[in-house]
Amino acid sequence: MSVITIERKVLEKNDQLAQRNRLFFEERGIFVLNLVSSPGAGKTSILEKTFLELRGSMRAAVIEGDVQTDLDAQRVAKYGVPVVQIVTLGACHLEANLVQDAMRNLDFTGVELLFIENVGNLVCPASYDLGEQAKVVVLSTTEGDDKPLKYPSMFLNSSLLIINKIDLIPYVNCDLNRLKNNALQINPKLRIFEMSCTTGAGFPEWCNWLKKKDVSSL
């Protein structure tokens, strides 16, 4: 037997492309957040509400990722935001090359903020760097307070946690403190926002944070 020693990262190609994306964004001063969650946690609703709140103060763009349909892109486009939809046709996560292709079709003129809405999945998107400044994991109260313990990798790899649908807490079996403790046990540095797209709770704080583009606090 002869041996070839190579010591290469399996995801090196993705990581290199992600780094190229990151440089593109940094040169233009664009703040990029990669939104991850299970399906139905409310990522698109959060974007809609965020764009209403940010109207006139900050220009944003969106890259949408879904297994099928451009329904999310249609929703977001109503807010006058440049948007490109990636349809993965089965793949359960976005990769840096897909984001790069989407970037070619986006008009970044005046854009300060880019949201990449990943495919709804609490497992695979955790492994892939897309070139974002931070991953934001969205968890809704209807999913239960044990989700961070069940899908720890996503919480470990995220910098922010949005707890969504907090208006539903009286009706669902979710203890907000337990949820936060479970998440912080995995990642004590997580910055947490408690929000509701229905009541608008938490959106002023969230949008103020976005306007600061405070990467250093992550």
Place this chain on the structure above:
Amino acid sequence: MHELAIAQNILEIVQQSVPENQTKSVRGIRIRVGQMSGIVPDSLDFCFSAIINDTHLQRARLAIEQVPTLSQCKTCAHRFGIEDWVFTCPVCQSTNLELISGKELEIVEIELADEGDEAI
């Protein structure tokens, strides 16, 4: 869940690293998989053996080394293994930790059969 994509990446890297006339001789591919990499070794093994069927690498097998999650406390310098994803120092309860290992997903080396081995 994305082990198939990972298996395809491994195949690509091996094909790039081994001269084309030697790909048939590849027998082993040593992989390091961290406990927190999000990769299930059995599933990766299954996906890899499925995609090499129609390639020159069909006699290659993955040798997967699992790497435990190790951490060092930045407050008291205690080194310990992370269990149940609790990122708190068991000695001083600090949460200011440095991750030493556990996120690996790397190809370490490739084993090739020599001409003499082929006869066996």
